[in-house]
Amino acid sequence: MEPPTDYDRQVSRNTVKSTESRARRMSKSVMHSVSGFLGLEESDKHAMRWENRRKRYAGSIGKLKDEYNRPKEGLDELDGSRFIRDPLRKPSGHVSQSSDFGTMRKCHRKSSVAHMAVKGLGNLVGARNKVRRNTHKGSQGGESAAPSMHAEDQEFNLVDDVFYDDQSKGPNLARLQATESSVGSELLPSAPAPGWRRRPPQALPDTPGTDMVDQPDFGLGRIKEKVLNSAMRRDKRVIGVGIVGRFFRPSIHSAAFTKDVKEQLDDMDDHRPYFTYWATFVQLVVFIVAMAVYGAAPWGIGKSTESKLVRLSNLAREVKSYTEQENIWFGPRQMDLIHLGAKYSPCMRVDINLKYSLELDRAEEKESACCVRNDGSGCVQRVASQCGSLSTWKKWELGNEGPGGRLSGSVCGQDPTYCIKPASAEPFEWADSIVDWPPCTDTRTPNNSVGSKLDRHMSCELLGRPCCYGIQGECMITTREHCDLVRGKFHEEKYLCSQTSCFEQICGMIPFGNKEKPDQFYRLWTSLFLHGGLVHLLVTIVFQMWIMRDTEKLIGAIRMAIIYIGSGVAGNLASCTFLPYQVEAGPSGAQFGVLACLLVEVLQSYQMYRRPHIAILKLAMPILVLFLFGLLPWFDNWAHLFGFIFGFLLAFAVMPYVSFGHFDRRRKIISIVVSLGSAIALFVILTLIFYIAPLTDCEACQYFNCIPLTKDFCENMQVNLKKNSTYSKVY
Incomplete structure (x- = not known):
């Protein structure tokens, strides 16, 4: 017997409703993800996070206006790690803002795990030798060799020795007496006895205007001030600034570092630089394999001639x-770089x-x-x-x-x-x-x-x-x-x-689909992971570890991959268009795209600076100097220029730099459309020129890439293109 028609209609209705609900949820999830990635999500959490990043980066380049240095209302109750201040560090129990900022500026980077492990082992060995020397002196000096402490006391003393290389900096009787006299008997009623024993915990009075906490009752007095500062203050290097930002970092008044700024400085590592590490690792492996398989070319700035008696x-x-x-x-020879996937136009088109x-x-x-x-x-x-x-x-x-x-x-x-x-x-x-x-x-x-x-x-x-x-x-x-x-x-x-x-x-890589028609367009991407030599690779590693890594911590791995690869591919395409017969390798276009990200962030924070033109010049001048270096041999200035342009446009599109709100959201949407549209249009124009109207005889294009100061100054940048038969010329 067939079920009723109404039942079937009801089942069908429920099924359609469930399907529509699932599709709607998926659509909302996708829209939410895309909006969050592009910085269009109206969320207080994301808005505060990116606003704090803007402040950190802007404060490292130039002086901010007073309204951007003041803490906002409601930020006093934000969750986060607060600074623990040792009242014994200064006689008054206060820690001035200037000293905080001075310490903050000195401690730019935490020590690596390997460095701390080696240092700890060294301190442990030194402490052990010190105990042996003290025991040996006691036995030879006629004094009693019996220990003056119990066995467990010796263990604690050994631990304290590990913490201290210089016992003179540890708390002693004279220092504590001076501290007691300056602070007052009501703050330190009794000075602890010298030695290893910890003093009993003392209750500290509530002092108006003083941000203090109870002193830990074990080990704090025996730890060096430098170690205590590093462990409890957790000062970090400003993410997103790197060596350029630190070099041009201005002197900012200590009053600018309010409680809000300090709390945000303690919450920086929002992203891990996975893409930077991956790209650097691949580039290093490719170079090692290339040198092991193909060997190195003769070193120099001219040409090398080899003669041999042959049959x-x-x-x-x-x-x-x-x-x-x-x-x-x-590094390798030109032919070997072509085999590995370097930029070379004849392998990409007819x-x-x-x-x-x-x-x-x-x-x-x-x-x-x-x-x-x-x-x-x-x-x-x-x-x-x-x-x-x-x-x-x-x-x-x-x-x-x-x-x-x-x-x-x-x-x-x-x-x-x-x-x-x-x-x-x-x-x-x-x-x-x-x-x-x-x-x-x-x-x-x-x-x-x-x-x-x-x-x-x-x-x-x-x-x-x-x-x-x-x-x-x-x-x-x-x-x-x-x-x-x-x-x-x-x-x-x-x-x-x-x-x-x-x-x-000669081209190598993947064979052509048609032997008469080269089609290796993917060289625009593979050349980003090749390098002309060891010096070239070291320059790339330094740049990516000191500048690109910090920028990726600021914007994330996905955004960095888009900007890095997009700028590099576009820069290589421009180089292939204007310099078709030169063999080029390296991520120079991608690196200039990363530099464009730093400049874009400054431009978007224009209203935050007291003197914005100074902040822009501090970043624009080094970039201009790098472009001037591109006029020398062995540099590809066309890749630099278009890599910077594409990085500039992509940064405007994918970096969520605005303070979220209705007006800023509309402005962000317009900037995304204009920036992505301009980047796509420029890429299409370069592609059409490259394939449909190739520039094969552009002598003027050479002057932007290398200025011939002497007759042979740009000789290595010139490829003598043969335009006649060579079949019977050499035998």
């Missing part, structure tokens, strides 16, 4: 030279200049033939001008056609008549042009005598095979010795340069 394809032994660019960074040069090489090889030595010592593929009088140039032509009436060829070691795999048969008959022939992997030897002149190109010994060298897809027919000298790739199984994909081998 050539004409059986002569000659001294050949190979010139390569030196590396000032102590370059019309290189394509034209390679077509000239193919046209010249199409007119080549097998040059057989008359003495039977071997043969090599050559053009007519390179086949000397001691050899015979076996060329197919009218009246002397090859198999099937072919006019292109012959080829040393390969013939469609003798090739078994792949066989030249219908419907896969080989073309007439030899540059379209596939490499033959299985060939039968002709049954001819050594002195026979029939098909000598198949019975002779090959003296040269294709060798891919350089960074522009060059290829030549030569010996293995010569190929090794020019650091090329020797193809033992190939017969013609047209049978090799030299440019694809």
Whole structure:
């Protein structure tokens, strides 16, 4: 029996209602997450958190207005760790604000765990040796060697010795008597006896205007003031400032550090710099692997030439030279960086200049033939001008056609008549042009005598095979010795340069989808983790550990990843557009994007400063100096410029810097739309220029990247692009 229709309708209604409710909840959750990430959430908790971050960063760059230094109403009752002040530190029991700030400014960074562990072990060993020396002196001096304390007392004394390197700084009778006389008998009714024993806890009177707590009743009097300050005050380095902020940190009056500011300084580590650590680790590992596999290029600022006596394809032994660019960074060669994924435009798109040069090489090889030595010592593929009088140039032509009436060829070691795999048969008959022939992997030897002149190109010994060298897809027919000298790739199984994909081998990485069309657009991203050398890597590590790490603690790993990768990719795209033939590696564009974040935060806190133009200049001047360094060789100023622009736009979009409210929320939405729209539009424009209207002959673009102060000053930044055939130029 079927259930009633009303029941089915009710079940259906409940199901739809439940589904709509779940979808609504998911939608609200997504909107809440996106709003919180972009800084659009109207929440007092988030508003207070980011307002405090703005104050911390702004206060480290310049002087704030008085209204931003005063504590807000209701902040006195905020939860958080309060400062514990030792009334014995000063005779009056008060701790001045100036001394607090002085201590705060000195203690910028906590000691690492390793440093504290080593220091603790050292103090422990020193305390043990001190006990042994005291025991030894007592036994030799005629005094009683019996201990003056009980066994458990010695244990406590050893612990106290671990806390103190210098017992003179510990509390002694003279110091406590001076403190007692200055404070008054009502504050310290009796001074403790000298020695290790702790004095009984004393009740402290309620003093108006004094923020004091009861002194701990164990061990506090024996701990050094420096250790006590570090443990109980927990002063930290200002997150988001780093070495630049500390270098330009102004002198701020102690009155500016109110209770509100001090409480917020104690609550800084909101984010862990996971992305900074990950990026630095990957960059370090990639550099170690690159140096271990490829080795280092010659060091210097010019060019290095290597000469060697090698055997050539004409059986002569000659001294050949190979010139390569030196590396000032102590790192890999240009070709090795390309293999690893460095920025190089010809590997990312079809370059019309290189394509034209390679077509000239193919046209010249199409007119080549097998040059057989008359003495039977071997043969090599050559053009007519390179086949000397001691050899015979076996060329197919009218009246002397090859198999099937072919006019292109012959080829040393390969013939469609003798090739078994792949066989030249219908419907896969080989073309007439030899540059379209596939490499033959299985060939039968002709049954001819050594002195026979029939098909000598198949019975002779090959003296040269294709060798891919350089960074522009060059290829030549030569010996293995010569190929090794020019650091090329020797193809033992190939017969013609047209049978090799030299440019694809030079680029490396993932093979092209079409061998004639380079498509490695991902080099914009991979080059961020490569470095030109050891010095380059050290500069990156210092920047990321001192500036980028603090910025990530301020904004979080996700925002930092967006700004870092977005700025780096955009900077590399601009460099590929304006400097297409230069090999570049490193995250310079991404680093300038991080610097743009610092400047954006200052601009958004403009109304908080007493003198905002001074604060802006303090950050703008170092950035301008770095741009001036980009005019020197070995720096990519185009990546610097566009990395900074994209970092500036992305920082406006993803950094929740505003004080939340209805007006600021609307302003934030407008800034997000404008900033992201501008960044996307600029990226699309660069992409269109790069692929549709490439700048392959922009000589003026070089001057923004390097100013030629002398004739050879920018030589390393210039790539001599070949625009003619090189097939028969080198052998």
